[in-house]
Amino acid sequence: VWHATRPLHTTQQRLAPLPPLPEKGGEVRYGLIPEEFFQFLYPKTGVTGPYMLGTGLLLYFLSKEIYVINHETVAAACILSVIIYAVKKYGADVAAFADKLNEEKVAKALAVKNEAIKDLETAIEQEKKEQWRVEGRSYLFDAKRNNIAMLLETNYRERLLTVYNEVKKRLDYQVAMQNLKRQKEQDHMIEWVEKNVVQSITPQQQKESIAKCILDLKALSKSAQAAA
């Protein structure tokens, strides 16, 4: 059942948070009679007015038997005394306990709110940091551009080296071919000359040359003997 409690969102401040609950309830004297009754009678009858009214009413009810005294009266008296004793003795403790429960609830809600606020603040800080980082974008791109330029340069130089090596290999091949050809020609010519010379040495010439050699050797041995 919806008890039409404090009017919600009926005032001008539609979007404001709810006003907090009042701290204390209306003043009540002896736990039964609101203070307004005493204030209502005060101008006409002073301070003792309500008490006189109460006493008069009580005596009237008793005497006219509008309120009869029977077993229920005794029961009511006992129950009331027990209740009043319990309230007077344990009221403060119960109130403290209830207050503690309330406190815990409020503290939990507050903790959630503070958590949320802290998280949002860290998010704001991180956002600011990201914005600061954005400023460094130009340096990043410069570095990247440098990297790419270096890569291109390296690649270009590698290819240049390859070209150079290939060309050198071809030229070396040509040079080696020419050298080989000349070598072969030389060898062949020497061989041919030797062959012809050996062929041209007749037996007569051979004998003459051998005799000459022997004479020479003798002369040499003589001169060697004379020297030693």
Add this chain to the structure above:
Amino acid sequence: GPLSERRLMDVRLGELPTWLATCDFSPQGLLGGVQKAWSGYYNKYINVKRGGPAGISMLLAGYCLLSYGWNYQHISKIAFLGIC
């Protein structure tokens, strides 16, 4: 202000019948009146941060009085017959 919009406490004794005449006694009107009275009582004595025994004690006292009133005939007869 005009008579029909004043609350009961603000009406003078002589104007009471006319004020009663301006009241709305249809079922919705009565229900609205009951709701207003209950909400006024609730917000004043029960829906507070640090209430006391006053909130329910007044309700219980009212209940006691009402039930005594309803059973008065029965009680008065019994008392008459019991105390001989």
